[in-house]
Amino acid sequence: MPALNGFLWLLLCWLAGELIVHFTGMPISSGGIGMLLLCAALALRGRVPASIAAAAQPLIALLAMLIMPGATGVFFMIDQLAGQWTAILTGLIAGTLLSVITTLWLLQRLMQDDHAE
Amino acid sequence: MLSEALIQRLTATPLFAVALTLAAYLIAMAILKRLGRPPWLPAILLATLTLTGALVLTGIDYTTYQDGARWLTVLLGPATVALGMPLYQQIPRIRQLWRPLAICLPVSASLAVVYALGIAWLMGASGEVITSLAAKSVTAPIAMGITRQLGGNVSLLLGALLVTGVAAIAFVSLVARLMNITDERLIGFALGVNGHALGTVRAFEIGPTAGAFASLGMSLTGIFTALLLPLAWRLVG
Numbered sequence: 427m428p429a430l431n432g433f434l435w436l437l438l439c440w441l442a443g444e445l446i447v448h449f450t451g452m453p454i455s456s457g458g459i460g461m462l463l464l465c466a467a468l469a470l471r472g473r474v475p476a477s478i479a480a481a482a483q484p485l486i487a488l489l490a491m492l493i494m495p496g497a498t499g500v501f502f503m504i505d506q507l508a509g510q511w512t513a514i515l516t517g518l519i520a521g522t523l524l525s526v527i528t529t530l531w532l533l534q535r536l537m538q539d540d541h542a543e
Numbered sequence: 544m545l546s547e548a549l550i551q552r553l554t555a556t557p558l559f560a561v562a563l564t565l566a567a568y569l570i571a572m573a574i575l576k577r578l579g580r581p582p583w584l585p586a587i588l589l590a591t592l593t594l595t596g597a598l599v600l601t602g603i604d605y606t607t608y609q610d611g612a613r614w615l616t617v618l619l620g621p622a623t624v625a626l627g628m629p630l631y632q633q634i635p636r637i638r639q640l641w642r643p644l645a646i647c648l649p650v651s652a653s654l655a656v657v658y659a660l661g662i663a664w665l666m667g668a669s670g671e672v673i674t675s676l677a678a679k680s681v682t683a684p685i686a687m688g689i690t691r692q693l694g695g696n697v698s699l700l701l702g703a704l705l706v707t708g709v710a711a712i713a714f715v716s717l718v719a720r721l722m723n724i725t726d727e728r729l730i731g732f733a734l735g736v737n738g739h740a741l742g743t744v745r746a747f748e749i750g751p752t753a754g755a756f757a758s759l760g761m762s763l764t765g766i767f768t769a770l771l772l773p774l775a776w777r778l779v780g
Contacts, residue, residue: 433621436621436624436625437620437621439624439627440620440621440623440624443624455623455685455688455689455691455692455769455773456620456688457619457620457623457624457684457685457688457769458623458685458688458689458765458766458769458770460620460623460624460627461623461624461625461626461627461630461685461762461765461766462627462766463624463627464624464625464627464628464631465627465628465630465631468627468628468631469631469634474628474631474632478628479628481621481625482625482627482628483625483628485618485621485622485625486622486625486626486628486629488618488622489622489683489684489740490568490586490587490590490740491564491565491568491590491615492615492616492618492619492622492684493587493619493683493684493687493701494564494567494568494587494590494591494594495560495564495594495608495609495612495615495616496609496616496687496697496698496701497587497591497683497698497701497702497704497705498591498594498595498598498605498608498698499605499609499697499698499699499701500698500699500701500702500705501591501592501595502595502605502698503696503698503699507672507699510667510668510669510672512666513662513663513666513667513668513672514663514668514672514676514699514703515706516662516663516666517659517660517661517662517663517664517666517668517676518659518663518676518679518703518706518707518710519706519710520658520659520662521655521658521659521660521661521662521663521679522655522658522659522680522707522710522711522714522737522738523710523714523718524654524658525651525654525655525658525659525680525736525737526711526714526715526718526733526737527714527718528650528651528654529647529651529732529733529736529737530715530718530719530722530724530729530730530733531722532646532647532650532651533643533644533647533651533729533732533733534722534724534726534729536642536643536646536647537640537643537726537728537729539643540640540642540643
């Protein structure tokens with residue numbers, strides 16, 4: 427089963443991330459390091475082996491389902507956060523509006539400058 | 544509502560929680576297909592509501608459910624690593640535009656955090672809430688790792704991700720229209736940086752170029768934030 431082989435590689439990248447976090451004490455998420463390790467390993471090989479694709483594709487497709495159990499928790503803490511909901515929602519919505527404007531404006535300027543050279 | 548004895552029997556193994564999760568997810572997917580996948584209703588939002596409804600109806604405690612569902616959620620670790628594959632596939636596109644992207648990404652990703660936390664802080668949100676919102680623009684598996692590290696509440700973070708994703712989809716199309724921006728690369732990148740996976744799904748509906756730049760923006764924001772936010776947190780806190 428190639429997918430099993432690929433899954434083992436994903437687990438090994440994740441465990442390597444855990445080791446790096448443990449020994450360096452860097453406050454970084456081990457999944458993030460594992461992702462960079464996988465990307466670097468693929469760049470070294472120059473292609474995506476079929477076994478990795480067979481394991482990675484279904485996992486990526488199922489991300490929404492894996493996140494669902496945790497996301498459901500927010501509906502069970504509505505009372506716990508009483509009085510803070512206005513601050514939370516305003517921060518998220520107004521903050522997102524400002525950062526969308528920043529990204530579009532900045533990248534548009536930078537791409538014009540890049541072309542002008 | 545199920546009786547106490549029956550609930551205890553069913554939740555003695557994780558299988559009930561796993562079955563409940565799969566059922567809620569598949570039902571939500573079937574409903575979405577029938578509705579024609581409207582952009583304002585992300586799959587995860589409907590699936591979450593379905594699961595919440597099932598828990599309330601059966602009377603199962605959320606923490607009991609969460610313990611059983613850990614058999615599924617543990618896969619988030621390898622799933623995060625798996626995101627390295629699409630990232631590798633986008634290396635040629637990163638090279639093409641590396642200079643503008645290299646400047647824009649750190650500024651946008653940092654300001655996304657500063658804006659939201661600044662507003663929430665000014666409006667009197669507590670320290671725990673602010674910690675939980677910090678990773679709100681990052682794709683969920685990475686954001687969960689960051690939030691655990693900072694000591695925030697993961698459920699609140701995931702709720703924040705939903706709100707941020709839906710808001711980013713609406714604001715990107717609005718602001719792009721007001722600024723007369725039609726370049727798919729720009730719109731896609733803005734969707735990925737600000738709206739994580741939800742924005743990326745929307746970008747693929749606009750077109751393949753927008754989709755590729757959105758997944759690029761999403762991956763880079765995830766990496767940048769995962770590397771720097773915990774460090775910044777240590778310095779500030």
